Amino acid sequence: MGLMRDSDVAPVQPLGTAARHASLRVPVAAPHDTVDAVLAAMRGQDYDSAAVVAVCRAGVLVGLATIERLLAAPGDRTVGSVMDPDPPRVAPGTDQERAAWKAVQHGEPGLAVVDGQGRFHGLIPPQQLLGVLLEEHDEDLARIGGFLHTTAGARTASEESVARRLWHRMPWLAVGLAGALLSAAMVAGFEDQLVDNVAIAYFIPGIVYLADAVGTQTETVAIRGLSVGVGIGRIATREALTGLLVGLLLAAVLLPVLVLVWGEPALAAAVAVAVLAASAIATLVAMALPWLLARLGFDPAFGSGPLATVVQDLLSILIYLVAVSLLLG
Structure with a gap:
């Protein structure tokens, strides 16, 4: 369990794409970590968003676990057993509007950005998703x-x-x-x-x-x-x-x-x-x-x-x- 650093993954972040809004300052856990261990490790950390925990194995995203699922699960359960193994995800170059609407349509508080090999490039926090939707809505309207x-x-x-x-x-x-x-x-x-x-x-x-x-x-x-x-x-x-x-x-x-x-x-x-x-x-x-x-x-x-x-x-x-x-x- 930990905080992913910018040095772990160095995605290109062109304007108007999903990578532009993805943050690596999010909680990251391994599938075998227990719920108690994850919640304990999150205390005292400064995240851009703690609504979703990215579950990764060797840098590859294997699922997402919302904070609501973690709080509702028994402490000895593993994160892998409570995560969503098939969450919505987008490539780094995906247009920001398409990425935001994909998260909304799936009812997720965050959206994972992964490359073609499944490597985790960050999470788009809910406030960023809302900002993108408002910006695109204002422009189109x-x-x-x-x-x-x-x-x-x-x-x-x-x-x-x-x-x-x-x-x-x-x-x-x-x-x-x-x-x-x-x-x-x-x-x-x-x-x-x-x-x-x-x-x-x-x-x-x-x-x-x-x-x-x-x-x-x-x-x-x-x-x-x-x-x-x-x-x-x-x-x-x-x-x-x-x-x-x-x-x-x-x-x-x-x-x-x-x-x-x-x-x-x-x-x-x-x-x-x-x-x-x-x-x-x-x-x-x-x-x-x-x-x-x-x-x-x-x-x-x-x-x-x-x-x-x-x-x-x-x-x-x-x-x-x-x-x-x-x-x-």
Whole structure:
């Protein structure tokens, strides 16, 4: 029983990885040590965390024993008999967020860091796990929610002068204006079809609205998930599939209704196809743009809303008019 020293293992600790947060100042015992001996050896020691005892044999981790298990066990029992022989563990290079969530999902107060040979590289204490989760949660929620990366930055953006507000917002609104002009040009390019059948124009606002609504729902779901610790990567596939299914359901409802009301199956099919494709794409745009802007160093608070709207609207109009051109000849 003892305290593992830094010289025992010398793990590399790059930023953002499990090794960065692993501590060797934790109680370490051998499987044959008795519970009484372990608890006695822990008294008077200065640990970073004493919530978990790492059970090692020749430097190789064989299990973890929580302090609760040790206190509840008879004193003559060996640590090997009360430890968890298969605790959650991560490699030193594991991303810090993934490591923290693995500990939470297994209900462990600490997480062991081991290399490919099972050698013990330290334990991530519970306070470190909590710190990682809060840090990652704040970063993800800020990025997807349309805020700056740091709280100080968000406060500055909220309290800045009118001139600075205009400086930050007008470039993105100019992009929106350019998008509006481009959409007008796109519609003008299909003038012949619109002249032949003015009903084509009736459905443009509805298709654009549905795409925006689906995108807004995706952003809301992403923010709610992040608020309870669910990263964007964990919902991306299911949310994309949901957007596709939403488009399918909307198209399935619209198609017979439009055929019945307007009596134009080709136009109804064009609207249904546009709604399906626009809904699926809007979901992807709503998840991708805030993340992309943040990675490029732009503030998603000002850019993601206008840019997402422009991109979704242009794609929706383009998809619809192309479908009309193909299906109505």
